[in-house]
Structure formats: C-alpha cells, structure tokens
Amino acid sequence: MNLTSFLIYCMIVTFTPGPTNIVILSTVHNFGTKKAMEYTYGATVAFGLLLVISAILNSMLMTIIPKILMVMQIIGSIYMFYLAYQTYKMDTSNPTVIQSATFMSGFLMQFLNPKVVLFTMTVIPSFIIPNYTAVPAVTISVLAITFIGFLAFLTWVLFGTLFKKFLQNHSKIVNVMMALFLAYSALMIWM
Template identity: 70%
Template sequence: MDITSILIYCMVATFTPGPTNIVILSTVHHQGAKKAMNYSYGATVGFGLLLAISALLNMILTTFIPKIIIVMQIIGSVYMLYLAYMIYKMDASNSTENETATFLSGLLMQFLNPKVVLFTLTVIPTLIMPKFNTTPAMTISILVITAIGFLAFITWVLFGTVFKAFLQRHGKIVNIFMALSLVYAAIMIWM
C-alpha cells in the first residue's frame, strides 16, 4: 500500500460520521462553534494519544486484542447509547450552559469511541509499521494522521456552523436523527 492509499484510508475513516463527529455537530447546534472547537481540541489530543499508544504498545497488545476489543465494544456501546439519550432529550430552546462539551470530554471520548480505538489499533500495525518502522517515520505518521483527524473535526464544526439556522429550526428532528445515528453506531459495533 502506498502513501496515497494510506492517506485516503485515514481520510475516509476520520471524515465519515462517527460518535465524535455526531457529538461535535450536536455541540455546534446547541452550544456554538466555540464549545465545539474546545471539544475538538480534546478529541484531537485523545486521537493522537491513541495513535501513539498503538504504535508503542502494538506488539504487546496483539496477544490481548480480542479481549480489549470486547471490553471496548461494551464500554463504547454503552457510552454511545448514553450520548444518544442525552442528545435525544436535549431541548434546543433551552440555552442553559452545558459543560459536556469540554476539552476533557473530547479527549476521553476518543478512548471510549470504538471507531477510533479500532482505527488506531489497526492503522499503525497494518498500514504504517510494515512500510515505515523507524522512530522518525512513526512520529511523522502519527502527526499526519492526527492532523487528518483534526481536519475532520474542524469540517464537522464548520458544517454545524453553516447549517446552524437549519439545525435550530428543525431541532427535535435533528436531535432524533443524531440520537438514532449514535444508536446505529452502537449496534453496528456488534455486527
């Protein structure tokens, strides 16, 4: 696999809807772009940390991956269902300050997001290590993939900002759609 293929894979995996992107869109809708960016910064740091952890511990984790995947599936599914419930019950007309879109919650979401965990556990050993296994090459790969993830998060913030009026006008329908998207993501973990 060449660098172009790796970059395309990384872009598809990070730009497509997932729990983090759905939470970012919901945050823009309910709390604005500034809060969503704060959450995105945390999500980016968490994403980068997961990539680094994957690179550093890949050899040790390979013997435990089946057990880790099951635990992450359970934790991730429960957390995504919780987020779906919170998004569903949000009242778009209620503008009270909500502290769920913090840097820390964005960071922690990455460790509970099965899409991100599975991506980071697979992209490093399957696509990066076979071709680029020196420390500088791994570091550059982690930084580039983290930057791609950050661009994906920013794209979702911009999308939410551009369509904020539409989202607010159809708040309950948007909340139901986002909640159902998270429920679908939680179910797909087990398929």
C-alpha cells in the same frame, strides 16, 4: 508504503460519521462553534495519544486484541447510548452550556469510541510499521494521521456552523436524528 491507500483509509475512517463527529455536529447545533472547538481539541489530543499508544505498544496489543475489543465494545456502546439519550432529551428552548461539551469529554470520548480505537490499532501496524520502523518516521506518521483527524473534526464543526440556522429551526428533528445516528453507531459495534 502505498501512500494513496494510506490516505484513502485515513480519510474514509476520520471524515465519515461516527460518534465523535456526530457529537461535534450536535454540539455546534446546540451550543455553538466555541464549545464544539473545545470538544474538538480534546478529541484531537486523545486521537493523537491513541496513535502514540498504538505505535509504542503495537506488538503487545496484537496478542490481547480480543479482550480489549470486547471491553471497548461494551463500554463504548453504553456510552454512545447514553449520548444518544442525552441528545434526544436535550431541551434547545432553554440554551444553557452543559459540561458534556468540554475538552475532557472530547478527550475521554476517543478512548471509548470503538471506531477510533480500532482505527488507531490498525493504521499503524497496517501502513506504518511494515514500511518505517525508525522513531522519526513513525513520529511524523503519527503527527500526520493526527492532523488528518483534526481536519475531519474541523469539517464537522464547519458543517454545523454553516447550517446552524437551519439546524436550529428544526432542532427537535435534528436532535432525534443525531440520537438515532449515535444509537445506530452503538448497535453497529455488535454486528
């Protein structure tokens, strides 16, 4: 396996803006680091679980990918538009803790996030299975990819924490931008 290509692929997909990363940044901005970390833990567990599912069911999934992708695109897009709307209408003048930034919402978001689903369905068959089929090797690979994803989420939490004051001073603009990024992500699924 070309380790450099594998790591570049993992870093680009996990660290670039996507629905989960944008929600993490928005959560830090509006509700703080602690809430964002709760969401991040849920997202990380689901990310790892998706990798496990991909590793176990890889051959079966490959035969039914078009059906899975269509359903995930529809559900994922609708959910991302909903998140965009919630982010847009968020009233930061009355900071109350909402239930959307929970472990469970972070967990569920990963199963509806087409970027994550596509990544987990492609990284295992593209880089791992052709080179390593033994259970310990596949397990170590899944753990390593999950750790890379967790580091990406932490980067977004850190970014939000470092720039929180700036983001709070420009909260309406930030919420509109986050909503637009989420809506753009939802639209890109269809293009």
